[in-house]
Structure formats: structure tokens, C-alpha cells
Amino acid sequence: MGAMLTISQLAGYAGVTVRAVRHYHAKGLLPEPERDHSGYRRYGAAAVVELIRIRTLADAGVPLSRVKALLDAGPEEFAAAVEEIDHRLRTEIRDLQRHRERIAQLAAGESLALPPEAVAYLDRLRGIGVPEAMVEAERDAWILVAAQLPEQMPFYMEMKGQQLDDPRVVELYADLADVVGWPADDPRLAGVVDRLVDQLRDLPDGAWEDDQLPDDLADLLDAVFLDSVPAARTMLRLLEERGWTGWTKLKPVSVG
Amino acid sequence: MGAMLTISQLAGYAGVTVRAVRHYHAKGLLPEPERDHSGYRRYGAAAVVELIRIRTLADAGVPLSRVKALLDAGPEEFAAAVEEIDHRLRTEIRDLQRHRERIAQLAAGESLALPPEAVAYLDRLRGIGVPEAMVEAERDAWILVAAQLPEQMPFYMEMKGQQLDDPRVVELYADLADVVGWPADDPRLAGVVDRLVDQLRDLPDGAWEDDQLPDDLADLLDAVFLDSVPAARTMLRLLEERGWTGWTKLKPVSVG
């Protein structure tokens, strides 16, 4: 027999760590060699070749569980396996590229979990003078909508954008921006609600039917409103006194 | 307070699994909410928003350990982190693309752990009529060399290729191909070794000095030879009797 190698020499020749060699033994990829008189593993030169072949496959992204089978596979199964592994690599690369696109969007600013059209809408609110706290409340609401109905977002944003073309809606936002800071029993709330109801009356019949939000999502959005605005509960009561129910999905009280 | 959500409702709204939510709790990404009278977690709507933001970052390939810090980071550190994560993604993509290239080479056939020029050389051996068993022995030897001195491979292969242009070298390979199958005491060995020594004498002075193989690698290759060819030991002895030592790095016996 030729010169027998120790495990670290073997590992050195193949360019791997000693730990990796032992790992391959444990996984059955590389057969355990004979031991010398003191229990040390002793390898022949052939083990170096085997080890290098294992590393070559592993470096190519082949999972160790498949390396085992591939090492002694015929050419046709080898080719098939290679084909499939390449497929896996392609999808992994695509996933990573999608990740890159997403974080590129994140870098743009606030678009954490929001599509660009929603970011644009929020920016327009800021431009109108809506205070930051209220913009953030809107943002959180739209994050929820975008998570449930991502494909509807362009439609919603288009709708909201058009509403902002109406100066009375802008005025309403100014009102509501104030309301955010008021306590639940502020006497001015009644006036704001009156102006809101006036505007709602002007809406064409069935305008709120367009609102395709599922009920549970509307409830969730109402919850956000109630959680973040102290005067919210009072407003809902005042609205109900005037014949309107809900908030996200504001509807006339059904005539029971 | 608004409608309180159970953990599965929360998970559903954010599009993640219940297990993932609990994992985020355990990692401190999402604060543990209050429990109801029977110990169930109860979430407000704000948790949905937080959870969606976590998933958005995680989906972008941000490791959870960094998500924690990023969630409440200022814009400038956020931008810096995004930059660095994008860098990481780019290198990962490049790695995977290299993996694809490598397994594309693997698919080409035998190039497990061998550069293309070595594969070409082995194919030429086959073309000359060298039997498969000997080609495989050569292959294993070159796998070892390629692992230690990858950048030298083009040089070696060029050298070996030129040697094959000499018909006497081809003849020698034919001899050696026979030797592979002979037992250690085959009487024909002496004749083969004689022809080999004749050729060596014809080499220009210092031709073997070009052989830049490190000694330990040459020893390893000798070991491969000794392990795989029964008559190897006998040949080395016969060579030594004729004034040559070694095999991989064949040299005149130094005049001591």
C-alpha cells in the first residue's frame, strides 16, 4: 500500500475542512476507512478523488442527500438529475431577483408593504396639508387592504385620487385632520359630522355600492380607526343619529 | 376597543402561518399581545399592520435578526441597510449562477472535478485506443492535480498533448495499457521497462526539471499508481535497477 493519509491531509488535498470529511462519513457519502493502531482514520489516495468529486457536486449546489445517489449514477440518470438541479437553481435565482426588486422598492421610502400608487396617494395627502399622524393612519389602513386585495389597489387608488379632485373632499380631510387630536367629548364633533353628512347626501344613489370591500376587512379597518382616534366612537354615534352606519363602509341605516 | 383577533385570524390577514407568528413572538419581532381569560392571544388591528411589515421585509430576503432593527430604524440607516442587503443578494445570485455553470459542465459528461482541457486530453487517450480502466486511472490522477494546482492545468495538458504527438509515446501508452492487467511477477515487465528507459534517455537534458509538481503531490500520485496497478511495485523496482527513481516525477537516481 502507498502512503496513508491522515484526515487532515485528506481534507487538505481536497480543500475541505476536517469537520466536513467527518460529516460526509456520517452521512454515508464517503466510506469510513480503516483505522490505524490508535484508532486514527487512514486514507488511501482514492479517497482524495472521491472527496473531490463530492465537493465538486456540492459546490455545484447539489444537496448532499442527492450527491450520494449521483456519485454512482449512470450517465442518463445523472443527466436527468443535473437537469432538475439546474431547474431548481434557476427558480432560486429568480426568487432572489424578485427579492432584489422588492428591497429596491423599499429603499424608495415608505412603500413597506404598499404598492407605488398607494405611496403616491399618501404623498398627495401630505401635499394637501394632512398632518403626518393622519397620513400614517391612512397608510396602515391601506396596508391592510393591499394585503387582502392587492389586485384591487390600483382601482381603489384611482377612486381616492379622483375624490381628492373635489375641493369639498379636501376640506373634509382638513376637518378630520383636526378631529384626530380632539378628545372624545369635544363639542365641535357635531359640526364636523353635520358637514360630512351633507356631503354624503350629495353622492349619487348607490355610490357606496361600488365599495367591494369584504365585511370582515371593513370591520378590521373600522377597528384601526377606533384604536387610533380618541373621538372615533363619538363620531360613529353621531353618524348613526343622523342615519348613517359604519365608517370604512359608510352606509345609510337600513330602514328596519 | 375594536374587534379582537385570534392568532389564526391575524395570520390569515397577513398571509402567514400561525407557527410563523409564534416564531416572531419568540424572536421578539412582534410583541406578545394580551391574553384572554383562557390564555389565548388576542390581537388588535395594529398587529396585522406590524406583521405585514415584518413579512414584507422577510420576503425581501432580510434575515429576521435584521428585521427587528429595521422595523424601527430611521430613514438613513434604513437606506444603508437596504443597500447592504442588496449587495448580499447580488453576491448570492452570482454564486448561484456559478453553480449553474458548474453543473452545466458536469452535464457535459465526465468533467466531474476536471477542467475541459483535461476532459479533452482523456478523450484523446480513448481515441488512441487506451482502455477505459487506464483512462480512469489517469483521470483520477489529474483530478488530484487539478485540485491542488488548478491554474497549472492548461500548461500540463498542453505538455501532455504535445507528448502524444510523438508516436513512440503512443506506443508506450499501448505498452502500459497492457501492463495494467498483468500480475506483479509477469516476465514481460522487464521488456516494457527497458523500452521506457530507452525513451527516457532520448529526452533532452533537464526535461524533467520542468516538472513543477510539489513532492507531496507526486507522492500522492505514485500512491494512486501503486494502489491501482498490481505490477506497479515491480516496475518501480525494475526502473530503480536501471537508474531511475519515482514514477510521477521520474528522475535519474542521484549519484550518492
Place this chain on the structure above:
DNA sequence: GGTTGACCTTGACGCAGCGTCAGGGTTCCA
């Protein structure tokens, strides 16, 4: 012959990001 330092051995935990039981209690609906 004693010591030092570089090896070798097995065994076991740790990492990321959850999936997936196991072995309970709870709530809801028919």
C-alpha cells in the same frame, strides 16, 4: 524522560426559519 504543541477521537450544541407532531385545554355549532 518530561513537556509542549499539533494532531486525532467521539459527542453534543448552535445557526435560520419555521414545519410538524405530541399532549393537552377551549370554543362553537348542530
Place this chain on the structure above:
DNA sequence: TGGAACCCTGACGCTGCGTCAAGGTCAACC
């Protein structure tokens, strides 16, 4: 009143090793 569908905690599993821990061994030097 029973079963389905939730909830809880705790723990192991997966990948591919890195990294101690707690020893035994070997070669060399004093």
C-alpha cells in the same frame, strides 16, 4: 352532548457543517 376546529406549550427535524468539550496520541525538543 359530541365532534370539529381552534388555542396553548414544548420539543424534535431539516441543511451543512462550525465550534467547543474532554480527552488520547504523536513527533520533536530540552
